[in-house]
Amino acid sequence: MSVMRALPIKNPIVCRQDISFSHPSEHEFACILDFYGIEWRYEPTTFPLEWDKDGNVVEAFSPDFYLVQQDLYVELTTLRQKLMRFKHRKIRRLKELYPDVNVKLWNRKDYERFLERFGMEGRREELVGQEALRNHDA
């Protein structure tokens, strides 16, 4: 693989009110960042991870959030823990290809602790996991 290929793709900036979060946990996370005055972007960058022999991107990763002042990407995963191995592999690959990129992966436990921190443990069903997604889509 050519190093030249490992270039992040900047996605178009979407206005706050037009963002379609893929999970309620992400929406709540965004609200908390807003509350504390943290500048953020939603999926602003796609990192190609694998290419076919013709140079087409066959695997890529777009972390959920980018905290601008902190230069930090955050990926939230509150769904099945089986996904975590998959996400860990992607992040490992991302760090190999883009060593200067700071990225954190929050799993379900991290997010639940985050809710506890704000006294919102009672909202787990509404914000965490597949159940939250079903409620959100209903």
Added chain:
Amino acid sequence: MPEAERDITQDVETVLFSEETLLRRIAELGAAISRDYADKDPLLIGVLSGVVVFMADLVRSITVPVTLDFMAISQYTSDSPSGTVRITKDLDHSITGRHVLFVEDVIDTGLTLNYLLRTLRTREPASIQVCVLFDRPYRRLIDVPLAYQGFELPDTFVVGYGLDAGGHYRNLPFVGVLKPDVRR
């Protein structure tokens, strides 16, 4: 058993930091602060309410002149009316030109501390440093330089010495893990 007779220490499964361990480390922090802030007349600032237990012991272990002040801020809730932090009790003292030592019981994501430091810096103190008793670094989003720190907490839910569960257990003189049935 009537609530008034209930001994909250019985709700604790494991003690992580005993009172003796906490006070020994706080005495070390107080000695370091006394050395670093000699002749600076620092203003120690804490955010209500969790910090009061730590602040009370810390300030009594400092041997140089200091003044104290407290502030309070709104907590995030999903229906927070303004959508941003509100200062519900501001400082009684001006901090302009003062050497400020910001005292916190615990740092987790760094969101709250970062917000408060940004706010205080706009008031142009001569300097501002942070003293934290408990560091929980596992979900840090905002790196905040810590001039003084006491202990790293394990990645588990703990109470005592200012740390609460639903507002309770702050008055435990040690830090511990609640029994599972109590947490539920």
